[in-house]
Amino acid sequence: MLLLLATACKKPVKPEEKIDPTFESTVLVLNEGSFTKGNADVSAYNATTGQLYSNYFSAQNGRFAGDVLQHGFFYGDQLYLILNNSNRIEVCHKNTLLTSTVINGLTLPRNGVVFQDKAYVTETVSYSGKGRVSVLNLSANSLGAQTTVGIKPEGIIEVNGKLYVANSGDTTVMVLNPTTLAITDTIIVKDGPNSFVKSSDGNLWVLCSGKDDPNDRKAGALIKINVSNNQIIKTLPFTEILTSASNLCANSSGTTLYYRYKDQVRTQEEAAATLSGNVLVDRKFYGIGVEPQSGTLYASTYGFSSAEYAIRYTPQGQVIDSFQVGIGPNGFLFK
Amino acid sequence: MLMGISMRLLFAQQDTLVMPEVEVRADVPVLYDVSYTDVLDSTGRHYADASELLSMQSLAMVKNYGPSGISSLSIRGSSPSQSQVVWNGFVLQSFQNGQSDISLLPLSLMDQVRLQYGGCGALWGNGGIGGSLHLNALARFSPGIHVQASQQYGSFGRWYSSLKAQYATRRISIGLRAVRQEEENNFPYYNEQIYPKTWQRQRHAALALMGMMPEFHVRLSRNSRISIWYWKQWSDRQIAPVMSIPNSFAEQVDWSDRLAAEWILRKFRFRTGYFSERILFQDTTFNINAFSGFHAWVNECDYTGQANKYWQYSLGLHSTISTGFADNYGQETPSRNQWAAFWTNKVVYKRLELNANVRQEWMITPERWRSVPFMPSVSLQYQVSKRMDALVKVNRHFRWPTMNDLFWKPGGNESLRPEHGWGQEFGLDWHPCCENPKLRSWNISLRVYSRYIHDWIIWKPSNSYWTPVNLHSVWSRGGELRSFWKLPIPGKVKFMLRHGYAITYSTQEKTDRSNANELHKQLIYVPPYSMQMGLQCNYKGWSLESANAWMSWRYTDADNKHYLEGYFLADIYVSKEIPIKDFSLEWSFKIQNIFNKQYQVLEGRAMPGRSLLLGMNMQLNRKRKTK
Numbered sequence: 022m023l024l025l026l027a028t029a030c031k032k033p034v035k036p037e038e039k040i041d042p043t044f045e046s047t048v049l050v051l052n053e054g055s056f057t058k059g060n061a062d063v064s065a066y067n068a069t070t071g072q073l074y075s076n077y078f079s080a081q082n083g084r085f086a087g088d089v090l091q092h093g094f095f096y097g098d099q100l101y102l103i104l105n106n107s108n109r110i111e112v113c114h115k116n117t118l119l120t121s122t123v124i125n126g127l128t129l130p131r132n133g134v135v136f137q138d139k140a141y142v143t144e145t146v147s148y149s150g151k152g153r154v155s156v157l158n159l160s161a162n163s164l165g166a167q168t169t170v171g172i173k174p175e176g177i178i179e180v181n182g183k184l185y186v187a188n189s190g191d192t193t194v195m196v197l198n199p200t201t202l203a204i205t206d207t208i209i210v211k212d213g214p215n216s217f218v219k220s221s222d223g224n225l226w227v228l229c230s231g232k233d234d235p236n237d238r239k240a241g242a243l244i245k246i247n248v249s250n251n252q253i254i255k256t257l258p259f260t261e262i263l264t265s266a267s268n269l270c271a272n273s274s275g276t277t278l279y280y281r282y283k284d285q286v287r288t289q290e291e292a293a294a295t296l297s298g299n300v301l302v303d304r305k306f307y308g309i310g311v312e313p314q315s316g317t318l319y320a321s322t323y324g325f326s327s328a329e330y331a332i333r334y335t336p337q338g339q340v341i342d343s344f345q346v347g348i349g350p351n352g353f354l355f356k
Numbered sequence: 357m358l359m360g361i362s363m364r365l366l367f368a369q370q371d372t373l374v375m376p377e378v379e380v381r382a383d384v385p386v387l388y389d390v391s392y393t394d395v396l397d398s399t400g401r402h403y404a405d406a407s408e409l410l411s412m413q414s415l416a417m418v419k420n421y422g423p424s425g426i427s428s429l430s431i432r433g434s435s436p437s438q439s440q441v442v443w444n445g446f447v448l449q450s451f452q453n454g455q456s457d458i459s460l461l462p463l464s465l466m467d468q469v470r471l472q473y474g475g476c477g478a479l480w481g482n483g484g485i486g487g488s489l490h491l492n493a494l495a496r497f498s499p500g501i502h503v504q505a506s507q508q509y510g511s512f513g514r515w516y517s518s519l520k521a522q523y524a525t526r527r528i529s530i531g532l533r534a535v536r537q538e539e540e541n542n543f544p545y546y547n548e549q550i551y552p553k554t555w556q557r558q559r560h561a562a563l564a565l566m567g568m569m570p571e572f573h574v575r576l577s578r579n580s581r582i583s584i585w586y587w588k589q590w591s592d593r594q595i596a597p598v599m600s601i602p603n604s605f606a607e608q609v610d611w612s613d614r615l616a617a618e619w620i621l622r623k624f625r626f627r628t629g630y631f632s633e634r635i636l637f638q639d640t641t642f643n644i645n646a647f648s649g650f651h652a653w654v655n656e657c658d659y660t661g662q663a664n665k666y667w668q669y670s671l672g673l674h675s676t677i678s679t680g681f682a683d684n685y686g687q688e689t690p691s692r693n694q695w696a697a698f699w700t701n702k703v704v705y706k707r708l709e710l711n712a713n714v715r716q717e718w719m720i721t722p723e724r725w726r727s728v729p730f731m732p733s734v735s736l737q738y739q740v741s742k743r744m745d746a747l748v749k750v751n752r753h754f755r756w757p758t759m760n761d762l763f764w765k766p767g768g769n770e771s772l773r774p775e776h777g778w779g780q781e782f783g784l785d786w787h788p789c790c791e792n793p794k795l796r797s798w799n800i801s802l803r804v805y806s807r808y809i810h811d812w813i814i815w816k817p818s819n820s821y822w823t824p825v826n827l828h829s830v831w832s833r834g835g836e837l838r839s840f841w842k843l844p845i846p847g848k849v850k851f852m853l854r855h856g857y858a859i860t861y862s863t864q865e866k867t868d869r870s871n872a873n874e875l876h877k878q879l880i881y882v883p884p885y886s887m888q889m890g891l892q893c894n895y896k897g898w899s900l901e902s903a904n905a906w907m908s909w910r911y912t913d914a915d916n917k918h919y920l921e922g923y924f925l926a927d928i929y930v931s932k933e934i935p936i937k938d939f940s941l942e943w944s945f946k947i948q949n950i951f952n953k954q955y956q957v958l959e960g961r962a963m964p965g966r967s968l969l970l971g972m973n974m975q976l977n978r979k980r981k982t983k
Binding site (some may be wrong): 035055058059068072076082083084085087088104107109111120122123125128129147148149280323324325326327329348 | 548549550553598599600601602603606640641642643816817871873874880898899912913914918959960
């Protein structure tokens with residue numbers, strides 16, 4: 022027994038991965054970490070060589086990225102990491118992930134989109150009131166103008182020089198002028214709009230999760246918006262009242278939509294007149310993404326206590342392989 | 357005869373406040389358990405609360421979220437809800453989350469602080485798998501007026517005031533204990549979690565606490581006493597942000613009312629207690645305004661008898677009726693009625709001491725009636741030689757799911773099973789210098805234990821919320837080595853040294869497929885190794901003390917990929933006592949974390965570096981002349 026005690030627990034080896042200086046990733050995995058532990062990290066993977074660094078950001082920077090890594094976007098050689106509970110954006114090099122600066126002054130930032138030399142970031146601000154959109158001047162990496170939008174703004178996308186903001190705490194999609202930040206239109210959709218993709222014909226799909234308030238239960242829907250007049254073209258409602266519809270993404274042509282629903286990954290052919298409910302992968306994931314060139318589906322497992330996995334699937338839903346990532350992986354960025 | 361408390365530790369003997377004729381009726385675990393028990397400093401002058409004290413003077417892991425944050429106790433690799441806190445024989449654990457915030461336990465309200473290592477389910481029932489912290493305010497019948505007032509001022513806006521006042525005759529005793537604590541906690545720390553890494557001051561970490569405990573005791577006869585204590589406390593604290601978050605807007609207010617009464621009548625003891633705790637947690641960022649709490653009424657009676665000169669026993673009944681409330685319980689106000697019967701035995705025959713205890717519990721809710729497995733505990737101590745004792749102990753553990761586990765909406769899981777398991781312990785106590793213990797003493801104690809807990813409850817993410825499940829089996833094993841030297845040196849210098857070293861290995865031995873990489877891995881925040889050491893030197897009213905604690909690395913994720921570095925902390929305390937007849941004045945100066953170590957107990961939670969504390973303690977013992 023004493024021998025066991027003396028040898029049972031060895032001093033761990035610091036997870037300082039020796040980084041190959043020539044390494045270039047093709048996919049970055051955003052690991053949001055555990056809430057209030059400040060252990061968000063980024064995994065880097067090269068799909069061609071299979072080379073992987075599960076804790077790439079922390080290995081390069083000697084610290085974690087912050088608390089709750091929510092989203093990220095590229096601009097030139099820079100990667101912008103949106104840290105929701107740290108109320109900041111880390112600006113780092115898109116290959117080395119070495120941080121060059123941080124942008125503070127945000128309040129619960131969620132998502133961002135680049136348009137010209139600016140980025141537009143949605144912020145929850147408060148769970149009891151309206152959120153806002155803030156402008157980042159990417160040349161100076163400084164915070165610019167801000168405007169108030171709906172409740173819990175989540176997804177944001179730019180189409181034809183207009184910004185579309187999904188207010189997940191209500192039933193609206195707001196249209197903003199990126200120059201003036203004026204709200205030019207408000208589209209009433211369904212409860213819980215959260216994510217967008219562009220359709221193959223240049224219009225916009227928005228996924229609404231629905232509402233599961235015991236006193237006010239509403240089913241969600243997949244809705245197509247005509248961006249020229251901001252009118253709804255098509256509404257594909259879910260039959261069940263759940264709030265799990267999220268993570269809308271599409272293949273490069275925009276003809277096939279992917280989303281998470283009921284602990285499954287489902288697909289929807291854009292041309293279909295009704296919601297097909299086709300189950301591509303019957304497994305619970307936390308984040309999904311579709312690699313634009315190959316159409317490979319990347320899906321990350323759900324958990325916040327230890328390292329999780331990213332699993333790759335063919336567009337037909339066959340498993341290709343998997344690799345270990347970080348804690349709470351919620352999304353993928355494809356270079 | 358062997359005692360439950362194997363070895364007295366250093367600072368316990370420093371308590372100059374404890375007046376003569378303190379009436380102590382030993383707790384059941386002391387009489388009937390052989391678990392190792394640390395007797396710790398209860399003066400409140402060295403450390404303000406149980407969190408500070410246990411961090412420096414025990415081998416338990418104190419999960420400290422920072423100076424104004426919550427602190428919970430983990431003993432021998434258990435979870436905080438598996439380590440009990442007991443006040444005057446009443447379990448203080450929250451019925452809602454199963455934990456007790458030991459940073460809200462001011463030591464200056466107590467007379468005794470003891471930490472018992474190892475579970476004692478047959479004696480204390482639900483919980484207490486890893487061990488238990490016992491805080492006692494004793495009945496005192498020393499005729500006269502006794503007053504002690506302390507005032508401390510320290511770094512980072514720390515003010516601490518305490519008062520103990522008592523008037524007693526041979527028959528009655530009335531007293532008041534009070535405490536007031538204020539801290540700014542705006543200490544500087546090196547923030548390694550932001551870019552660029554830099555020194556900054558802690559923000560939003562202030563704390564205010566006020567507590568009082570009036571008490572009344574009356575001796576009805578030589579064998580009969582009634583005691584009443586009322587412990588009322590309020591605290592308001594800012595919840596500091598983690599290091600990677602610029603600020604926090606969270607605050608928590610805690611109110612507690614604890615009324616306890618005890619009636620000792622010959623060999624019978626009747627106890628009753630009413631406990632009400634309320635918590636208001638507010639966070640404007642997340643729009644949280646949560647008010648929760650519980651009320652509990654505890655009753656217990658026991659009879660202690662002596663069958664013959666070898667055999668002592670106690671028989672008792674226990675009941676706890678508790679009701680909880682929280683916004684997240686919805687319309688429900690869950691209530692539980694917990695009953696228990698226990699029978700404890702102690703047989704001392706020549707060199708052998710046998711403790712055999714059994715307990716049966718029932719949990720009655722409006723919906724159903726449940727019993728848990730029979731809870732036995734058996735320990736055997738044998739005096740191997742004049743200087744060595746050996747012991748073995750086997751006992752069963754269990755813990756009910758808490759109200760939050762069962763009723764929290766969303767996520768609560770009413771089909772949860774209690775945690776349960778078995779523990780074994782082996783020990784050796786060696787006291788080589790026992791010819792004249794008044795002059796010098798030397799004790800060495802070794803404990804080795806193993807404990808297997810099944811149906812360990814953890815909260816896991818499920819859909820858009822978290823839910824508790826009986827997921828894990830956890831095997832905890834380890835060893836503790838302690839030593840204590842007391843050496844008077846010619847010239848009236850007293851020198852004392854205590855030392856403790858622990859190896860704790862607590863691993864998941866069963867989990868589900870989604871957590872396969874966590875199998876056989878050490879639980880998070882359980883240090884594989886820890887050590888504490890204390891040194892004390894007394895000379896003509898001067899006292900020089902040093903307390904040192906070392907904690908090895910602690911894993912921060914369940915698959916043991918990341919960990920926090922170990923740390924070593926050292927405190928130094930110097931005091932001078934000036935006695936003037938029945939009055940005494942003591943000045944003290946303390947440096948905490950003397951090496952200004954930057955460390956984290958829990959990931960991302962800043963801890964203070966070096967801090968200073970200046971204190972003054974006045975004591976009046978005016979004895980009443982009796983005819």
